[in-house]
Amino acid sequence: MAFDSKKQREIMGKFATGVTVASTVVDGEKWGMTANAVTSLSLEPPLILLAVGSDSQSHTMFRTAGCFALNILGADQEHLSNRFASPGPREFEDLRMTVAETGAPIMLDAIGWLDCKVVEILPGGDHDIFIGEIQAGDCQDGDPLLYFSGGYRRIAPKD
Numbered sequence: 001m002a003f004d005s006k007k008q009r010e011i012m013g014k015f016a017t018g019v020t021v022a023s024t025v026v027d028g029e030k031w032g033m034t035a036n037a038v039t040s041l042s043l044e045p046p047l048i049l050l051a052v053g054s055d056s057q058s059h060t061m062f063r064t065a066g067c068f069a070l071n072i073l074g075a076d077q078e079h080l081s082n083r084f085a086s087p088g089p090r091e092f093e094d095l096r097m098t099v100a101e102t103g104a105p106i107m108l109d110a111i112g113w114l115d116c117k118v119v120e121i122l123p124g125g126d127h128d129i130f131i132g133e134i135q136a137g138d139c140q141d142g143d144p145l146l147y148f149s150g151g152y153r154r155i156a157p158k159d
């Protein structure tokens, strides 16, 4: 019998992560999706991976664009995580933005960003794995937003 998906979520919820907004642009329309199924994959060549739900609108947007940026959210950007995890049109108007090499939108107030060209899309059950080759990126000081056990957290100093 297949392992219980609720239990998988519960267990993997103990694996605390940061939170990103993966962003792209198609025909001038900016798009963003909150994502924590993200990891650094290779340094040479510089690759990262992003798992995207196969049936999501985001999947169509990232595949069509052939590029995406990862914007790493800061501790005070929980509202952006919620915004870009909601279905429907994505709102960027109130955000300080710039455009990366690939054309993907970058959030200037994120604590870090990576601009990626999609080099491979691999199947992974009900998600696909988008492998991005890093074209550009930068970061700045600031505490991260964390996701743990289905909720948001902040880092605390370890005494």
Ligand SMILES: Cc1cc2nc3c(=O)[nH]c(=O)nc-3n(C[C@H](O)[C@H](O)[C@H](O)COP(=O)(O)O)c2cc1C
Binding pocket: 019, 032, 033, 034, 035, 036, 037, 038, 051, 052, 053, 055, 056, 057, 058, 059, 081, 084, 085, 086, 087, 088, 127, 147
């Ligand atoms: C903290 C958090 C992390 C998420 N991580 C991912 C992810 O890595 N991959 C993914 O496909 N969806 C992820 N989601 C869900 C998507 O953000 C959301 O379902 C998606 O924007 C809606 O699908 P749509 O593209 O059809 O609008 C996450 C949601 C939250 C709140």
